[in-house]
Amino acid sequence: MIVALAGGVGGAKLAQGLALATPAEELTVLVNTADDFDLYGLRICPDLDTVLYTLAGIANPETGWGIAGDTFSALGAIARLGRDPWFRLGDQDLATHILRTERLRAGVSLTGTIAELAVALGIMSRILPMSDAPVATMVDTPSGQLTFQDYFVARHQQDEVRGVSFAGIDDAEISQPAARALEDADLVIFCPSNPIVSIGPILAVQGMRDALRRATTPKIAVSPIIQGKALKGPADKMLASLGHEVSALGVARIYARLIDGMVLDVRDSGLGASIEALGMRVLCTETIMGDAADRARLAAEVIDFGMSMAQV
């Protein structure tokens, strides 16, 4: 059993690779929900949906998020009705938000609604929200406290990030299925997602760090930073403005004492010794994931690396 901690696009790509490289039903993906928000009365879960769509093979390959070939007629009509269409909701994508919102309002847990969506989409792996309680990433900037989507989408990540906090995190407990998945795990993988706002909230959930520490299986992180840059998203800028080194070493320091090994890009092999000095093992390989074959290849290498540590 493999448990992967994932945020959005980068995490979803590696999760898809893991589902290809192992029996898919032996994979559980624990997904960040701190980017979730309400829009037009619908509950939007960007990272969960990116993982769902990617594992279902219907994700938009151009953007990484949304559904391939989706259209935007409803959003156009929402704009005609006088509302700001700042968040790109596709027509097919809306179906997910509508049905999820209906089920949540009926009292079904987020874990339950995501399980239903995953089954309907033919996904064999388990996709679990990090918690059933609502958590909201707040970004502290010179313009004030911004919600994550305001910072990330509406304001195009232009604001300097002075701090990040997770509203509601004190009441967000690890769910039973998530706790059980970590108990049963042979390997835990921190996907190449933003360490601050994707993996960060997952680790901040009540009981999550304890569950990770109790799991004696190898824990491996894949660096989302390659040659000082994030492939996607604001991880690099965020790390810098929060005082972290913008490199796989900086990421390794954040995860220190939680992980046993770090996978970094072959272009960053010069950092290997410094990372090993933190007390973890290092694998350098090609970590940029293009197509599904790429993702499966990286996943297989990460699994081999992790399993080799279990045997030591």
Place this chain on the structure above:
Amino acid sequence: MIVALAGGVGGAKLAQGLALATPAEELTVLVNTADDFDLYGLRICPDLDTVLYTLAGIANPETGWGIAGDTFSALGAIARLGRDPWFRLGDQDLATHILRTERLRAGVSLTGTIAELAVALGIMSRILPMSDAPVATMVDTPSGQLTFQDYFVARHQQDEVRGVSFAGIDDAEISQPAARALEDADLVIFCPSNPIVSIGPILAVQGMRDALRRATTPKIAVSPIIQGKALKGPADKMLASLGHEVSALGVARIYARLIDGMVLDVRDSGLGASIEALGMRVLCTETIMGDAADRARLAAEVIDFGMSMAQV
């Protein structure tokens, strides 16, 4: 000031004609809401939306309902997620349902949400739900009690109608704006809508018949039955199975003591004397409405007919 009582497609067509034939801002349309229902957690108001879209000039001219050129991608995705896509919700149409549901959940009245939508769509006339309280038409058939949409859409009006009732009608009061519109009306027009399930629920709202009786202005009905047939919908079959004569005369009998005049199709002029014998005046004219010019022409004739009675 003109007040029109309307259901769906036929009522919306005459309402559009009235908005063209008079200053649009002097028209108030009181609309049936007993077909309203919840689907996928969204509040759907078929008759209100048909009136909105028709007066906004964006209605689908082929069907009479829905939005011209609308697509059905979200509905396809809803089906992919395992839900029955039995009710044709277009992508643009969904925007209306989503934003209405959001506003209703925020505590805004149905009257308020429809006013917001009408303003956003540039409609100068007032569109008012018959009541802010939920009412649901139930159709008694040999297969049991059916909700209206189950009878009408899902089961294609195939069931024999033994009776019709309006759940919630005892708690549904006429809204203040609707009562005031009737007080201020110079003319009240019963549009060519189904007398049983479109005009019927409007008349059954608490306070509606009293408000109509108090209004001393002329009240005119336009027959939805031409040569024994409804142009659209199940009005003819319903009238027959409920024991009414399926003709303009049968409709006039249902509205007797509420209206002062009846407009019937020129093809039914033979019924004129029998309808006059009920104590009302009769206008025979071409009542089939094709394009907007047709609708405005019929509306102008109906207004002239009504106003001529006010002067007597």
